[in-house]
Amino acid sequence: MTTDLASLVKSLDLPAKVRLLTGASAFTLHPAPEIGLGELRFSDGPTGVRGLKFTAGRVVSLFPNATLLASTWDEGVLHEVGVLLAEEAMAQQIHVVLGPTINLHRSALGGRLFEAYSEDPLLTGKLAAAYVRGLQDNGIAACLKHLVANESETDRNTVDSVVDEATLRELYLLPFEMASDAWSIMAAYNDVNGVPATEQHHVINEIVKDAWGYSGLVMSDWFATKSAAPAANGGLDLVMPGPAGPWGDALVADVRAGLVDESVIDDHLQRLLLLAQRVGALGAERSWPSPLPLPDSPVRREQLTRLAATGMTVLRNTGDVLPLDRTQRVALIGRHAVETIDMGGGSAQVNPPHQVSVATGLTAALGAQVTVVDGVDVRTRPVPARDGFLTDPATGADGIRVTLLDASGEVLEDRFCPQAKTMVGMDDDFDGTVASARLSGRVSVSGSVELGVMGVGDWTVTEPAPLSYSLRASGNGFGEEVLTPPLRTDRFDVSAGDIFTATVTLTTPVGLFGLIAFHTPRSTVDVIDDAVRAAAGADVAVVVVGLTEEQETESVDKSTLGLPGAQDALVEAVAGAARRTVVVVNAATPVLMPWLSRVDAVLWAGLPGQEGGHAVAAALLGDIEPAGRLVTTFPAADGAAPAWSVTPVDGKLPYTEGTFIGYRGHFAGRAPEPAFWLGHGLGYGKWEYSDVRLVAGGEAPAVSATVTNAGARTSREVVQVYLRPAESDEPVRLVGWTSMTVAPGESARVTVRTDGRLWRKWDTTSESWTRLADGELLVARGLGDIRAVVS
Structure with a gap:
């Protein structure tokens, strides 16, 4: 039965309408029984559905972080994550999950990058769209955030992101466009070109609602709304949180004074009622399935272990030291081994049933063959008591x-x-x-x-x-x-x-x-001495290093990509003493690796969620292939990137690199050769490409290739296709990819269809999209390993 939403809106007087457009509490909206509107319930959700409480909520599942999930380069994985998060939401009767975060990795210093997928708009957009489908197929609304140009945290409530129109449309709006089936979008804290994101008539009204035909709801980030009439006229539909806020009586007065037309209020409310209808909070109350998997149930543990391990990325593997031989004696070393960081800081944090350390996971798999040694201090700021202290x-x-x-x-x-x-x-x-x-x-x-x-x-x-x-x-x-x-x-x-x-x-x-x-902390010298002795007595040393919630968090950006504390010195000392050295990087975003040439293998493990230690063990031992590919280019040094500074000057943060962020700028020579390119990842296979050809022309060509697994293990390959435009002022860009799993010695014929949205550019003169001139298609395993060029 279709509800006449416009009639419901018209049945309310102005104060009643406006009251519904500000939250009732931190995470709920006002009900209106007179029109059949129930309470809508929101929850933060990038790495788990925390619920209505910030810290005092129920125990919920802690998922691997966004960059780790995105490293699978697998829309099926992100759809599965959406489905699982929908289950977590339904278990708490939550209607709207505040995710995914789809801002791009402009600068590797961004503190909140762990919540976002990638530096690439196509990869981000396709994965986000799959996540949205997984949630909304189950009647739980997704919320795309944060609209727009919200790529760093320094002065996040006052910074003015200065972005030209072509860059805004081609890069930063593209993921929102691709995932715009989401039933809600969140406007950011920052200004964009001098206008608050919550008052962006150009972005919200002209582009999102008019050009894209978006029918969903646009809400503010929490406490982001700065005005009444300008925000209402600028396209914002809902102010969060409540019950206080800048709307209420002030917005009613602005309408009555003629500053806001009441039809604008009616449109905002109709969008809110459509959201309520979609999630089952308007009219007959929806049913909530029961029982659903508990956060510590065997099914959830298996899912979260598999999702985390699959996204882990083998960056280096000299002499095939990975996967580890199960008969070897292992010295497991590092503070991150015993206190593994499984989630970032800020609003993404949840209350999980447990957080499995790498020490626990690897010891469970190998028993007495593992010797665990604590590492050097990694924090300058202590955290609340943990581990039963x-x-x-x-x-x-x-x-x-x-x-x-x-x-x-x-x-x-x-x-x-x-x-x-x-x-x-x-x-x-x-x-x-x-x-x-x-x-x-x-x-x-x-x-x-x-x-x-x-x-x-x-x-x-x-x-x-x-x-x-x-x-x-x-x-x-x-x-x-x-x-x-x-x-x-x-x-x-x-x-x-x-x-x-x-x-x-x-x-x-x-x-x-x-x-x-x-x-009370021990001296660094004593800690490193213990580590060296353990490494010298083992067949292989596994050193776990990384970042903490001090660096990867909401509200704070990094100042360096260097590992905190004396972790580099620890790795150097262990590598000098051990027969073989494997480094596991427990971080969501790029770090510097000055010791890279002196270690045998590097596994990038992200922030792996509640089953993190089991997932790292499965990846190291090959029980689950760490088949990830990087979603962000790793600079070789601080500052060695096309976009670097996240610090506003006189309140402004100019995006002067334009569309040449990340790998695009490195490939164009606007920054030095990176340590690792986007798309890099070795897995546990060895790959040969042959018979690469263009199989279809037109607006969005396709490329086919034969890939052969020349290794000794069944492995998953990700075939990537990049466009190098003929126009010299246009950057190279990812235009498509596909993946397949191939047994050793076997081959697969694959076709990669490129995405037409990456063959266009925004013409600022005509204010319209035009097609790029033809160029070359690069078939690659990341831009550091191009296997063929076709045109």
Whole structure:
């Protein structure tokens, strides 16, 4: 039955309409029973469906991060991920998942790149479209974010991204266009060419809604909306979060003053009702399937292990040291081996049932053949207590106890916090205002330890020794109280069973608070000495290095691609002592590898999700082929890239490289030869190409080739086709790819169909699309390994 949405809109008066266009809470919308509209429920979702709570929500599955999933170069994988995320959403009765993130990897310094797929618009767009289909085939709305030119985090709420029209359309809008079957889109924090993204009449109205015919809803990023009439007229349909915001009475007044036509409000509301209808929140309430796989169920563990391992990428494999021989003695070394980083920081974080370390995964596979040695420190900023260092004094479970109190000292809520942190002001389900919070945890170790607190406020530590101090936000960025709150630690001598208790008097209505606990750090020299001894006594050393949520996070960009701490020195020392050295890189984005020529193999493992350690073990041992191909070009040095700086000057960040980002700029000689090209990945096969030919002309030609697996193992190959335009001022670009799995000694005939959208350019004179002149098609395993040229 089709609902007359326009009639429902007309049945409401102006204040009632406007009320529905701002959220009711952090992650919900207002219901309107009089027109059959139920509550819509949103959840952050790039790496798991967290639910309605920022930290205090239910246990949910933690998926591999976006760059790792995208490294499969497989639309089927991303469709499967969409289906699984839909299951996670349905288990919580969530209607809208806030993903995928489809901003491009403009500069490798971008702190939030781990949430986004690639530096390439075609790869990003096709994978995002598959993810969207997987979600929406199950009645769960996807939300494309962040519209648009939102490729870095520095000054993200005030930065003005200065982008020419051709670059905007050919690069940064293309993934949104390709995935525009999504039922919602999120407008970004930044300005674009001097206009806030939430007021972008040109982008939202003229391009997205008019040129593309987009029927979905455009919502703001959280707290991004800066105005009433300009945002409403600029095409924004929904302000998030609520219940406060810049619309409400101000927007009603602007309509009545003639600054906004009421038909604009009606269009916004009709789009919201269409979203509600699509997800089953308008009219008869939808049914929610049950039971669904639990986050720690065998089926979910298998899925998440396979998805992570398949996307891992073999960057180097001298002498076929990988896959590892199961009879070898392995020295497993590194802080990332024992504390594997499975997710990035910020709003992408979830509360998983567990996070399997590489040490746990490889030891489970090889048993006593593995010797585990901790590595050098990798953080400058400690994190909330983990790995059972603190336990809840009430239940004994890993985590802490938090009691929230009002100004009179009455208890508002008593919380168990398994991640040793909690959000105040966004996760609250009670009436009343939090004035203070008491945090406590039982210490599980004895000796000299570092204990501390995190969060804005006035703190008093009562046990194990009295201390008082204040912590304040630095003022360096929006959302610091939530995303990177201040912290302090002090050294204490404790006995197992001691209670650590601290109370904070709040000075901000919203913030993240937690307890920190960790062992007193050892000297770098002692740590490296231990690693060298272990490496010398093993058949192979596996060193796990990487980044942390300090570098890969919302709200902060990187300043270097170098590994933090003394990790490079650790690798160099191990490589000098070991018979063979394998390096596993536990990071979502490029890192510098000054030791590359001195190690035998490198496996790029991304942020592999809750089953990360099992996935790394499966990839190292060949139980699952790490068949990934890079989705981002790895620069050979800091600054050695076509686009680098993420720091605005006088508030502006010019995209001066135009369409020559990433591999496009490297190939044109606008940056030095990279360490690894987009599309690079060795897998565990060896490939020969023959009989490459153009099989179809026209607007979007196709290329066929015979690929032969000359290796000893069944392997998956990704055949990539790039266009090198005849026009010298146009960059090379990926125009198509396909993949196949081939047994050793066997061949497959494949056809790669190119995408017509990459054969066009935006003519700024005629303000229209024109076709590129013909050029050469490069058939390649990444642009560093071109196998044939056809024209």
